[in-house]
Amino acid sequence: MEFDFDLFVIGGGSGGVRAARVAAAGGAKVGLAEESRLGGTCVIRGCVPKKLMVFASGYREAMGEAVDYGWDVSMGEFDWSKFSPRLNGELDRLEGVYQKLLTNSGVETFASRATIADAHTVALADGTRKTAKHILVATGGRPVRPTEDFDTDLAMVSDDIFHMDKLPKSILIVGGGFIACEFACIMHGLGVEVTLFYRGAQVLRGFDDEARGLVADMMSARGITIKTGTNIADMQKAKAGVSVTDTHGDTSEFEAVLYATGRAPNTEGLGLENVDVEVGRRGEIIVDDYSQTGQASIYAIGDVTNRVNLTPVAIREGMAFVETVFNGNPTPVDHELIPSAVFTQPELGTVGMSEEEAREAGPVDIYSTSFKPMQQSFIGREDRVLMKLVVCKDTDVVLGCHIVAPAAGEMIQLAGIAVKMKATKAQFDQVCAVHPTMSEELVTMKTPVRSA
Numbered sequence: 001m002e003f004d005f006d007l008f009v010i011g012g013g014s015g016g017v018r019a020a021r022v023a024a025a026g027g028a029k030v031g032l033a034e035e036s037r038l039g040g041t042c043v044i045r046g047c048v049p050k051k052l053m054v055f056a057s058g059y060r061e062a063m064g065e066a067v068d069y070g071w072d073v074s075m076g077e078f079d080w081s082k083f084s085p086r087l088n089g090e091l092d093r094l095e096g097v098y099q100k101l102l103t104n105s106g107v108e109t110f111a112s113r114a115t116i117a118d119a120h121t122v123a124l125a126d127g128t129r130k131t132a133k134h135i136l137v138a139t140g141g142r143p144v145r146p147t148e149d150f151d152t153d154l155a156m157v158s159d160d161i162f163h164m165d166k167l168p169k170s171i172l173i174v175g176g177g178f179i180a181c182e183f184a185c186i187m188h189g190l191g192v193e194v195t196l197f198y199r200g201a202q203v204l205r206g207f208d209d210e211a212r213g214l215v216a217d218m219m220s221a222r223g224i225t226i227k228t229g230t231n232i233a234d235m236q237k238a239k240a241g242v243s244v245t246d247t248h249g250d251t252s253e254f255e256a257v258l259y260a261t262g263r264a265p266n267t268e269g270l271g272l273e274n275v276d277v278e279v280g281r282r283g284e285i286i287v288d289d290y291s292q293t294g295q296a297s298i299y300a301i302g303d304v305t306n307r308v309n310l311t312p313v314a315i316r317e318g319m320a321f322v323e324t325v326f327n328g329n330p331t332p333v334d335h336e337l338i339p340s341a342v343f344t345q346p347e348l349g350t351v352g353m354s355e356e357e358a359r360e361a362g363p364v365d366i367y368s369t370s371f372k373p374m375q376q377s378f379i380g381r382e383d384r385v386l387m388k389l390v391v392c393k394d395t396d397v398v399l400g401c402h403i404v405a406p407a408a409g410e411m412i413q414l415a416g417i418a419v420k421m422k423a424t425k426a427q428f429d430q431v432c433a434v435h436p437t438m439s440e441e442l443v444t445m446k447t448p449v450r451s452a
Contacts, residue, residue, distance in 0.1 A: 003120060009136045011034060013039065014315050015318040020032045020107045023326050025106075031110065033122065046158075048094065050182060050186070056190065060189055069379060078190045080190075084164075119296075120297055132297075134298075141265050146261055168241070169255050171193070172252075173196045173197070174196075175260035175261045176204065177260065180261075185219060188345075195227065201228055203215070207354065207402075208400070210355065211388065215344050218345070218384065242254055265282065276293070277294055287299065287305050290332055290333070302318075308335050316333065317333050338351070339351040346383070347403075347406065347407065349401075352390065352400030354400060354402070357400075358400060366449055367447075369386070370384050398418065400419070401418075
């Protein structure tokens with residue numbers, strides 16, 4: 001049977017674009033449909049605009065430190081009306097880069113919603129149908145807006161925050177995951193009064209307890225109000241914004257409310273009922289180690305599979321898919337020991353097991369130190385950082401590394417190489433320290449603070 005394409009990709013995010021480009025570069029005829037904007041969540045509605053906002057939000061504290069160091073600095077207010085157009089201009093530029101990369105690779109793109117009609121057919125929104133030997137679903141995920149008895153449309157979700165007309169004076173953020181905590185720090189850094197509700201006992205569930213505890217402490221010390229064990233019981237429109245009653249019966253007004261309570265895979269209305277593709281409890285597409293669904297011709301990568309929802313992971317899954325399907329080299333996706341960062345202030349960088357996970361697996365030695373970094377200590381600030389290694393007591397292998405510090409994301413990328421290579425604590429110790437730095441503590445901690 002002849003097909004219009006060797007591969008048709010549904011979704012123009014980082015994973016789908018990488019798979020399409022690499023397959024086309026190898027000689028495959030590739031089509032790709034994206035109903036919104038090329039670049040997907042990461043480039044248009046996530047990592048990139050968020051990180052630019054992280055940069056912007058850091059200058060207020062930097063200027064305060066500069067004054068303490070002796071500089072004459074005028075502390076003005078952040079002007080969202082100047083930042084927002086520049087942010088949107090950068091996203092337009094990046095979308096153009098993605099389009100150019102696809103065009104230059106020979107990928108035919110369709111600015112259209114696409115659904116699956118059968119095992120080898122994709123239906124576009126205009127009624128056009130395209131056939132393909134292989135179909136790759138890379139539709140990503142979306143922020144979830146809770147369904148409640150009150151009007152949750154009064155609140156934003158993370159997609160909306162990049163399109164605000166103006167910066168609110170106060171904001172309530174609901175959620176305790178990395179998105180909620182990152183935006184709490186961003187908005188606070190931009191001069192907004194921030195309150196965070198989280199129904200659990202501590203924010204950043206799933207991360208190392210000691211590390212997330214320090215992040216929460218530093219967020220509170222900076223002036224962010226964190227209310228754990230708390231959720232919204234009622235929400236009503238108010239003259240100056242939104243009136244919120246919490247689950248303890250207290251009522252407050254905020255100019256804006258942001259729900260950051262989770263994301264869901266984009267599988268609704270995708271036509272999966274027309275093929276032998278299994279969908280999980282949260283709407284995720286079930287795939288095997290090679291990203292293949294129960295329908296042999298259909299694969300899925302990225303957040304739509306709800307495996308490890310990180311942009312670099314989606315890209316690696318896309319490359320493994322091409323290697324498996326088009327290069328004849330079956331390549332399972334490696335989801336072990338993936339470094340990641342939470343861009344709070346200070347940042348949290350992590351790779352490998354948390355202390356709690358490692359304790360469940362066997363005996364461990366914990367090397368940990370928390371201290372005031374030189375830059376802040378010099379000017380009398382109370383900021384603290386954390387350097388932590390989780391080490392297998394039997395093998396001396398470093399099972400996990402956790403860093404809470406400015407630029408922890410940069411540090412954990414390098415530490416991740418050693419952890420991925422299964423370096424031992426003795427090998428860490430053999431590395432000469434770079435002095436004076438915060439990260440030198442990773443190679444100078446000689447005695448475990450506790451064992452379990």
